[in-house]
Amino acid sequence: MSEKIAVLGAGSWGSILANLLDENGHDVALWSYKPEQVAELNEKHTNSHYIQNFTFSDTLKAYADLKTALTGAETVLFVVPTKAVRSVAGEVKAALEALNSRPALVHASKGIEQNTYKRVSEILAEEIPSAYRSSITVLSGPSHAEDVAKKDLTLVTAASADLNAAKHVQDLFMNNYFRVYTNSDVIGVEIAAALKNIIALGTGALNGLGYGDNAKAALMTRGLAEISRLGASFGANPQTFIGLAGVGDIIVTGTSQNSRNYRAGDELGRGESLDDVINHMGMVIEGVATTKSAYELAQQRGVDMPITEAIYQVLYEGKDIRKAISDLMQREGRSEF
Template sequence: MSEKIAVLGAGSWGSILANLLDENGNQVSLWSYNPKQVEELNTKHTNTHYIKDFTYSETLIAYADLKEALTDATTILFVVPTKAVRSVAGQVKAVLAETHAKPALIHASKGIEQDTYKRVSEILAEEIPAENRSSITVLSGPSHAEDVAKRDITLITAASTDLDAAKHVQNLFMNHYFRVYTNSDVIGVEIAAALKNIIALGTGALHGLGYGDNAKAALMTRGLAEVSRLGGSFGANPQTFMGLAGVGDIIVTGTSSNSRNWRAGDQLGKGKSLDEVIKNMGMVIEGVATTKAAYELAKQRGVDMPITEAIYQVLYEGKEIRQAISDLMQREGRSEF
């Protein structure tokens, strides 16, 4: 059954998800704050800053006006950087209050808000009251936009405390190359989604330094243990971290140059400063801000996260990367579990 869906955020992931929803027979409006990007999408059906050599559906319409994009939408998909979620959600609330609409909300943003340490679903729940939404669902898992653009096989998770809402999202996105599983563990899925970017920074740095597969596998495995520990302190289901949103996303983000967090780590490993890396990337590197939030959360909750702490020291305290690695390797021996 076709729906009117508003996708907020026209970066690589947002625009490709919008195109997929359009392919699946829905009426999709794609919102961007950038009028030039909107013009390119509507006239050339390209989004070259984010996805090169890809032509979007001609029936996918982009808007620079948020209210226009939201008109008659029964579902709203947020795919904006975490730092922008609260602001955009506040604008959406104003429109929904005016139109008396009550759409289903989905988000595919991966991060933790600075200072408040809120997960994205918590921000949405705070900014958009229950009378202006029917549900909130998280969409996450091992998924590069570039691969989905090529219709490569992709499996991800839709997580909601409302199973019917998760099934609704599953039905919206499923097709012959994009498969969605449902999950009720919103906490675990969101924490895994955010913290895997920290691990990707680390594996990218190892690559930049010239380390091999053994080192990267070690970091991903022990990094996953840290993510699981922090998630467990919030009551997340341990199985979630063994699933698509956990180990699956760490594999795809921690091993591929399609990951901007991996690319950022790679540049750091090659000796570039954080400021240089951020300037060169031209896109938000979620893992940088998430490292700070996770480090502070771990301290607050008494959770042991030595890899996260080491990456924090490199990013925010100027510690030399090789010294950080050496200090990790020379920690006192302990049991794996």
């Protein structure tokens, strides 16, 4: 059944998800705070800064005015950088109050808020009272926008404390190339989604330094182990981390040139400074901020996360990458489990 959906955030992932929903037969309003991007999407049906050589559906409409995009929306999908979620959610709350609307909320952002250490669903719950939302669902899994644009086979997870809400999101997105599974473990899915970007920075750095597949596989596997430990400390289901949101997303993010976190790590490994990498990437590198949040969380909760700590030391304390790797390899021997 078709419905009106507002998609907030017209980066690569947001715009491609909006296009997918449009092609699924929904009435989609794509919001961007950049008027020039809105004009390009509406007039040329392209989003050239984020997705090259792709033509968007001519029925997909973009808006620069948030209230207009939200008018009549039964579902609101947030796909903005984590650092912008709270401010955008505050604007959404004001608009929904004026519209007397109570839509389902969904987010596909992957990160942890700096300083508060809040997950995205927690931010949404704080900023948008239950009077103006019917549910909150997170959509996550191994999914590059570039591959979804080509209709490559993609499997993701919709997680919500309300399984009916998760099933609704499943129905909205499912088609012959995009398959959605439901999950009730919001904590595990969000922690896995955020922290896999840290591991992707690490595997990218290994590549830039000239290390091979053995090293990358080791980093991803042990990285998943420490992500699972942190998730378990919050009550996450351990099975989540061997599912799509966990191992699936680590594989795709930690091995692909389509991953900006992997590319950023690769450039760091080749000797570029963090400031230079950030400046010329042109898009948010979520793993950089998430590394700081995860490191501080691990310290607070007494969770052993040596890979995260090593990447934090490289990014924020100026430690030499090769020395960080050497120190990891010379840690005292221990049991795998």
